[in-house]
Amino acid sequence: MSYSPPVYGPKPWLQRHWDVRAAMNFMCGGAGSGLLIASAIFDWAGTQTAPWLVGLALIGLGLASVWLEIGRKLRFLNVYLNRRTSWMTREAFVAVAVFGFGALAWLLVSPLLRGLTAVCALGFIYAQARILTASKGIPAWREKRLVPLILATGLVEGLCLFLLVVGDNTPFAVVITLLVALPLRWAFWSRYQTRVLPQLAKHAQAALAGVSRLGLWGGTALPMLLVVSPFVWPQGILPAFYAAGVLGAASGLAFKFVLVRRAAYNQGFALPHLPKRGRE
DSSP states (O other): OOOOOOOOSSSOOBOOSSOHHHHHHHHHHHHHHHHHHHHHHHTTTOOOHHHHHHHHHHHHHHHHHHHHTOSSGGGGGGGGGOTTTOHHHHHHHHHHHHHHHHHHHHHHTOHHHHHHHHHHHHHHHHHHHHHHHTOTTOHHHHOTTHHHHHHHHHHHHHHHHHHHHHGGGOOHHHHHHHHHHHHHHHHHHHHHHHHHGGGSOHHHHHHHHHHHHIIIIIIIIHHHHHHHGGGTOGGGHHHHHHHHHHHHHHHHHHHHHHHHHTSOBOOOOOOSSOOOSSOO
């Protein structure tokens, strides 16, 4: 396989430190955390074990993916050394709490432990959002409006995955919540896009514009129509819920992939005073 080295210079270039494995951590971690939160709220008694286990598995898959990116595997322990300054360290500590409380909640079928797991899962999504905003050299990441967008995206993905896993046993409250959460996610996305697009390189603008169209129609409007369609056609409730879940979750995952792998251009650099040879 041929390797093309990055082109460095004064113009913005796409970061290459985080590849698809790092993107998987944000994609799976946010979706899994959102599913744990949805499960804790709408199935607080723990009657449905599948959403809980799938949520934990997704977070584990995301962390395993980013672990594979490390050259020396045991060096992942270094992430626990900088809890006061690093959001990656805080993410790692919160992950331990998520798995600890989550496993106990599954074994003991405890609503209290499910609630604690949900709180930690929300903290996990928040830590991931702050990891991105801490990268000051990448305009698409450093924007503060990205934090509520990442939180909303994770929660919507969780609701959509809950639809997929539970199917026609989905509580009516999930449908109502999703009808509120989908346009709210789009509102956060529009707010973020309005602020950040003028700051981006052309390739980054094009990448975000493409996923924006997907987010509006395929990830917001169509899922909303699908989740209300059973009121008109009750026999189609299961395929409608499945389709809405796939579209709503996929649009969020696509956004995070594009954010990490396609829109992550740095700002380049400027040379206000060029060096000159000889004396003036």
